Amino acid sequence: MRILIVEDEVFIALDLEMQLMDMGYEVVGIAGTKETAIEMACAHVPDLALVDLHLAGPSSGAEAAAFMRAELGVPSVIVSGSLHELTEADIAATAPVALLGKPFSPVKLHAVIRGVDAVLDR
Amino acid sequence: MKHLESLFDRALDAVVGMDEAGLVVAWNGAAEEMFGWPRAEAMGSSMGDLIVPPQHRDAHARGLEHYNRTGEGPVLEQRVRITALHRDRAEFPVELSIFPMSGDGGGRIFYAFIRSMAAEEAARRAQELRAREGEALLAVAQKLLEDVSLDEFTQFCLDSVCAVSGMEAGHFHVVRGRGPHARLHPTGIWHLADPRFQPVVEATSVVRFAPGEGLPGRAWQSGQLQALVDLPASCQFVRRSVFEEVGLTRAVALPVWQGGDVHGVLEFFGTSYARLDEEVLRMLQTVGSQIGVALHRKQHAEHRETLRREMSHRVGNSLSVLASIYRSCSREARTKDELDEAFLGRLVAVGQANRMAVEDASKSVALQALIEEATGILPERSRISIEAPNLSVDRDSIMPLALILNELATNALKHGSSCQDSRLAVRARFDESNENLVLEWREHRAVPLAVPPPTPERVGFGTKLMWHMVEGRLGGIFERCLDEAGFRVMLRLPRERLEAPPELAPATIHSGAADG
Structure with missing residues (x-):
């Protein structure tokens, strides 16, 4: 499975990349903004995007996820430190295959990604 | 009869007499005072025209x-409560009793004792208003x-104030901006007793009042309640045509005070039936000022709640980082000492950068x-040369830039030990276009x-x-080369992202209502 990481916190992004690679997945890129995410998704068309809702500045992770789903058919796992702030409109637009609340343990990440992998494989 | 009249003149009640034709035949001193008509003018007039309301x-x-x-x-001969008319056309409540008597000329004369x-x-009304005021405040x-x-x-x-005061529409304006840019903005929150008043909402949504401008602006500037009993005639009321069209012709504006500043203005509107006498205004003043304090408290509470959530979010994020x-x-380190050094070094760097970016946010940080x-x-600062233009780093760029510099310095500390006599030159300058900062670490x-x-x-992880950090967070280009002469890193960073705006506006968090 080829995965795009959309996360503006560099430490977290690099750690996620390493964890996903350790799990045997390919990370096609790390994007810190909505624009970069869309650009990278168009270039690589990943199987899955791991999207943080809160990006630096005016960027919106939800908008990036909505674009990838609508234009490229790329599903997203939504990551956020404040899942309770996720609006119904956000969920409708992004239709995430899974939600991941921050902070999460490597065990939780493994479980969620493996679960998504199994669903997407079918 | 004369005897009777001199007796009536000593009565505390108004005593008036009327013949069978309805004309006044008796009018005592108390009646002169109560109705405003002197006896000479009253005698022979129609009683109905004189003191009976239309x-x-x-x-x-x-x-x-x-x-x-x-x-x-x-x-007849009963206690009757009704209203009467004063010479100035004002109606007032009276209690009276009428008794018929035979007149000197054989006809009937009707006498009335009237008490105002x-x-x-x-x-009674003052008491009732006070009770309603108390209820509203509670x-x-x-x-x-x-x-x-x-x-x-x-x-x-707004609903409560309108309910107790009988006003038909109410709205809240908030002060936004600072100093000469401060204006009253409509919050868009209205009480409307009837949907036909809707056009005033649209008319108000586009106006911004400076101090002294319009009714709300005058309440703001003066810090006092302002009342207008005839909106259509007031050239100071800019929205008068719309308000007049829907029949709202009376207005009251009340400044909301807290801590010596006016934070907003409450506005209430009524039709021509709305009573805006002293009692009502006094009540509006009391209720309005209490509500002002409450509104301000609520704003504070919401502001604190926003900060609390932001704080919790940041702490959670920091722990994830x-x-x-x-x-x-730990993935990179070969020994426990290496792990300690790498982890703690980065931890300290993140902490310092955070302090500069968040705690000292009011001061911008110089690149130098x-x-x-x-x-x-x-060690050995004499071997380090630093050259940097005068540039204030934007707070969003402080963290990535500080972490990049920390990685470079840590790296130099680790590898520099193998060549004691090495020199470090850090040189930053703007490129020809003046749009990029080129930072060279050599x-x-x-x-x-x-x-x-x-x-x-x-x-490596550091690289x-x-x-x-350079490409993702700062939108720049990162080059690195290791050769015979030493080690060199070149960063090309867009100035627009890096440089703090000329004047850092104080950070503010708007409350939901203020933005509504």
Whole structure:
């Protein structure tokens, strides 16, 4: 499975990349903004995007996820430190295959990604 | 008869007499005072025209005619409560009793003892208003304790004030901006007693008042309640045509005070039936100022709640970052000492950068200071040269830039030990276009190597971190080269992202209602 990481916190992004690679997945890129995410998704068309809702500045992770789903058919796992702030409109637009609340343990990440992998494989 | 009249003149009640034709035949001193008509003018006039309010005149005339015809008078010799008319056309409540007597000329004369109830009525109304005022204040105080949003709370306050004062529409403006840019902005939260008043909402949504401008602006500037009993005639009321069209012709504006400043203005509108006498204004003043305090408290509470959530979010995020840094360092480290050094070094760097970016956010940070802070860990400062243009770093860029410089300095500390005499030059300048900052980090070996050093087999975490910070967070370009002469890193960073705006506006968090 080829995965795009959309996360503006560099430490977290690099750690996620390493964890996903350790799990045997390919990370096609790390994007810190909505624009970069869309650009990278168009270039690589990943199987899955791991999207943080809160990006630096005016960027919106939800908008990036909505674009990838609508234009490229790329599903997203939504990551956020404040899942309770996720609006119904956000969920409708992004239709995430899974939600991941921050902070999460490597065990939780493994479980969620493996679960998504199994669903997407079918 | 003369004897009777001199007796009437000593009575405390007004005593008036009327013949069968309805004309005044007796009028004592108390009646002169109560109705404003001197005896000389009253005598011979029509009693109905003189003191009976227009809406009761028909009944008055029919009653007199009925008695004259049948001798029956159901209202005679009873205590009757009704309103009477003063010479100045003001209606006031009275209590009276009428008794018929035979006149000197054989016909009937109707005498009435009349007592004004105006003072009692005023006292009763004042008491009632005060009770309603108390009820409204209690309701608002209770609402303040409930878990409702600022918008809902404002709405409740407006509804309450309109209910107790009989006003038809109410709205809240908030002050936004500072100093000469401060304006009153409509919140869009309204109480409307009837949907036909809707056009005033649209008319208000586009206006912004400076101090002294319009009715709200005048309430703001003066800090006092402002009342307009005739909107259509006031050239100071800019929205008058729309308000006049829907029949809202009376207005009151009340400043909301807290801590010596006006934070907003409450506005209330009524039709021509709305009573805006002293009692109502006094009540509006009391309720309005209490509500002002409550509104302000609610705003504060909401502001605190926003900060609390932001804080919790940041702490959660910091812990995630920390865990990530630890996992990344632990993956790379070969010994426990290496792990300690790498992890703690980065931890301190994140902490310092956070302090500069968040705690000292009011002061912008100079590029030179950032470089000096990072290179502070290196020994032998005499071998370090730093050159940087005068540039204030934007707070969003402080963290990535500080972490990049920390990685470079840590790296120099680790590898610089193998070549004691190396020199470090950090040079930053703007490129020809003036749109990019080019930052060059150069470690010169005192003695160049005979052969180029081998290219590292894999890219280390530090390098990856710098690369992502530069390209992902700062939108720049990262180049790195290791050769015989030493080690060199070049960063090309867009000035627009890096540089703080000329004047840092104080950070503010708007409340939901203020933005509504």
